Amino acid sequence: KRKNSGLLYIHCPFRSSSSSSRTFQIDYDKDCFLKDGELFRYISGSIHYSRIPQYYWKDRLLKMYMAGLNAIQTYVPWNYHEPTPGHYNFTGDKSLEHFLQLCNDTGLFVILRAGPYICGEWDMGGLPAWLLQKKSIVLRSSDPDYLASVDRWMSVLLPKVKPFLYQNNGPIISVQVENEYGSYFACDYDYLRHLVKLFRYYLGNDVVLFTTDGAGKSYLKCGTLQGLYATIDFGPGGNVTQLFTVQRHAEPRGPLVNSEFYTGWLDHWGQKHSTINKAFVAKSLDEILALGANKNMLQCALNEFCSSKGANSPYLPQVTSYDYDAPLSEAGDPTDKYFAIREVIRKVRRGHIYYVTELVELLSFSGPVKSHYPLTFVEMQQSFGFMLYRNALPRNCSDPCPLSSPLNGVHDRAYVTVDQVFQGILERNKIISINITGRAGAQLDLLVENTGRINHGKDINDAKGLVTNLTLASDILTDWTIFSLNIDEVVATGHLNKLQRPQSPMYTPATTVPSFYVGAFQIPSGIPYMPQDTYLKFQGWSKGQVWINGFNLGRYWPTKGPQLTLYVPAHILTTSVPNNITVLELERAPCGEELNTPCAVEFVDTPVLNSTTTDRNKLFQKVSWLDKYQGIGFY
Numbered sequence: 056k057r058k059n060s061g062l063l064y065i066h067c068p069f070r071s072s073s074s075s076s077r078t079f080q081i082d083y084d085k086d087c088f089l090k091d092g093e094l095f096r097y098i099s100g101s102i103h104y105s106r107i108p109q110y111y112w113k114d115r116l117l118k119m120y121m122a123g124l125n126a127i128q129t130y131v132p133w134n135y136h137e138p139t140p141g142h143y144n145f146t147g148d149k150s151l152e153h154f155l156q157l158c159n160d161t162g163l164f165v166i167l168r169a170g171p172y173i174c175g176e177w178d179m180g181g182l183p184a185w186l187l188q189k190k191s192i193v194l195r196s197s198d199p200d201y202l203a204s205v206d207r208w209m210s211v212l213l214p215k216v217k218p219f220l221y222q223n224n225g226p227i228i229s230v231q232v233e234n235e236y237g238s239y240f241a242c243d244y245d246y247l248r249h250l251v252k253l254f255r256y257y258l259g260n261d262v263v264l265f266t267t268d269g270a271g272k273s274y275l276k277c278g279t280l281q282g283l284y285a286t287i288d289f290g291p292g293g294n295v296t297q298l299f300t301v302q303r304h305a306e307p308r309g310p311l312v313n314s315e316f317y318t319g320w321l322d323h324w325g326q327k328h329s330t331i332n333k334a335f336v337a338k339s340l341d342e343i344l345a346l347g348a349n350k351n352m353l354q355c356a357l358n359e360f361c362s363s364k365g366a367n368s369p370y371l372p373q374v375t376s377y378d379y380d381a382p383l384s385e386a387g388d389p390t391d392k393y394f395a396i397r398e399v400i401r402k403v404r405r406g407h408i409y410y411v412t413e414l415v416e417l418l419s420f421s422g423p424v425k426s427h428y429p430l431t432f433v434e435m436q437q438s439f440g441f442m443l444y445r446n447a448l449p450r451n452c453s454d455p456c457p458l459s460s461p462l463n464g465v466h467d468r469a470y471v472t473v474d475q476v477f478q479g480i481l482e483r484n485k486i487i488s489i490n491i492t493g494r495a496g497a498q499l500d501l502l503v504e505n506t507g508r509i510n511h512g513k514d515i516n517d518a519k520g521l522v523t524n525l526t527l528a529s530d531i532l533t534d535w536t537i538f539s540l541n542i543d544e545v546v547a548t549g550h551l552n553k554l555q556r557p558q559s560p561m562y563t564p565a566t567t568v569p570s571f572y573v574g575a576f577q578i579p580s581g582i583p584y585m586p587q588d589t590y591l592k593f594q595g596w597s598k599g600q601v602w603i604n605g606f607n608l609g610r611y612w613p614t615k616g617p618q619l620t621l622y623v624p625a626h627i628l629t630t631s632v633p634n635n636i637t638v639l640e641l642e643r644a645p646c647g648e649e650l651n652t653p654c655a656v657e658f659v660d661t662p663v664l665n666s667t668t669t670d671r672n673k674l675f676q677k678v679s680w681l682d683k684y685q686g687i688g689f690y
């Protein structure tokens with residue numbers, strides 16, 4: 056093992072150079088997983104296909120996807136597929152390939168726990184009972200008869216798995232070898248070495264192979280092996296940082312991984328039903344995700360239609376239901392715990408935020424134009440959208456100075472910042488002077504919005520931009536630098552989604568500076584009649600513009616109303632790749648650490664075009680997203 060380090064490294068903050076082919080690796084320098092060369096963190100849920108009729112697989116997978124998971128974890132029970140020696144069944148409810156394909160279609164990656172031993176409250180931990188025909192067999196060891204059966208089983212299973220590896224365009228990003236081997240008495244490294252050779256022989260050298268053990272050094276002593284990335288499992292309530300230092304004893308570098316975060320627990324006949332409080336689960340989950348760790352939790356309860364239920368020792372047979380007090384019940388119903396977990400996951404779904412004034416060079420194809428007095432849109436050869444007027448404060452305004460448009464020449468709204476600090480809004484016919492502060496020479500920016508030209512009557516020759524001079528403390532401001540902005544074109548290229556930028560903090564810092572909020576959302580394929588027309592609702596947002604896949608959906612202004620939703624035609628949405636969404640919020644988004652809410656917009660099925668002031672006031676109360684949120688969490 057590598058030299059231990061006392062430091063607890065957490066997730067890597069930056070993207071690495073992207074790779075051209077599909078790769079999924081561990082980056083030991085940046086302590087994270089890399090998918091196609093870019094930072095990747097999985098938040099996965101356990102679902103056991105062997106405990107759910109295939110008829111319900113898609114239903115459960117979709118619900119797990121809608122919880123905000125990006126991966127699932129599943130066991131392959133050996134005895135489920137080889138009930139008698141040499142006879143294999145991978146059909147119907149046992150069709151592992153069909154299950155893996157459904158995961159792929161649903162946009163969920165797969166962490167495959169291929170055994171040969173799995174535990175999972177499954178009969179003999181998944182090992183076939185017929186192994187006991189040899190009375191002296193030492194299970195889970197380099198016992199030659201045991202290994203011969205393992206070799207034969209793996210020669211059938213692993214070739215079925217290989218085409219579904221991520222590197223082969225499948226959903227499987229990692230494969231677990233054995234399970235909690237460190238808890239087993241044999242402590243047989245030759246056995247683990249044999250399994251590594253076997254998995255590498257059939258799956259190749261690129262796939263990430265890992266082990267899972269209880270979060271204790273004693274477990275890791277016998278459960279880990281060079282060449283298998285060591286992960287741990289622990290439930291809610293512990294000191295998350297301390298628990299992950301246990302993993303660091305085996306893996307001083309690499310991603311933090313909790314392979315089993317218990318959202319519930321198993322039951323035995325005759326004992327009380329085990330439950331774990333949802334708030335308790337949500338709090339620990341929050342702590343794990345805040346560390347940037349990868350994690351899997353038991354998400355989908357299941358049932359044991361067949362008699363494959365196991366028992367624990369001292370002998371206690373387990374009940375038929377595998378409800379596990381899981382977030383999804385054994386009937387597939389979302390529980391309160393499901394929504395509590397979804398709320399936590401939503402906070403860490405990452406996107407990016409960029410101030411408009413940071414991107415001026417990118418947004419302005421023609422570059423800056425210098426002019427003694429301000430030029431209008433048309434003088435800058437632009438008709439619509441936004442223009443940036445930049446100047447340097449000619450005087451010290453440590454005490455506020457009035458910035459005014461004496462002739463009401465702001466057409467139509469100007470968002471004013473000094474050194475990227477919001478100062479206020481100048482608005483045609485409404486606000487022709489605001490006080491600003493800043494040192495002499497500070498950067499004064501006015502992002503001027505054209506909100507539409509008069510279309511009737513004598514005033515239709517409606518010029519846009521700063522159509523008359525501005526004054527600062529009654530002195531006319533001159534020597535402007537003006538940027539025509541090609542926002543539509545830049546958004547359409549998807550360029551904002553590719554900008555290199557350190558991972559945004561846990562929350563996007565609340566800002567009142569005009570900013571782009573960029574994110575993506577996947578619509579699962581394979582669902583009849585999807586995607587459909589929908590409406591976008593900006594609960595808690597102020598005013599701005601929104602694009603999906605480069606299509607400009609128009610202006611939203613829920614603080615003004617009466618329109619609160621934007622129509623989204625189905626034809627601009629896709630299921631084949633993630634949909635890009637870009638929001639230009641000009642005033643204030645409903646997100647940020649102090650608001651403890653992430654940036655999210657909602658897709659709703661009914662338009663709101665007639666909101667009242669009361670309706671709009673409600674938008675700004677701190678709304679519990681739990682019951683309303685059907686939307687896309689993104690920054």
Ligand SMILES: CCCC/N=C1\SC[C@@H]2[C@H](O)[C@H](O)[C@@H](O)CN12
Nearest residue numbers: 173174175176234235238315321
């Ligand atoms: C202290 C627990 C040791 C046994 N491990 C258990 S009991 C419940 C869970 C499931 O069986 C799971 O399949 C095991 O990996 C871990 N675990």
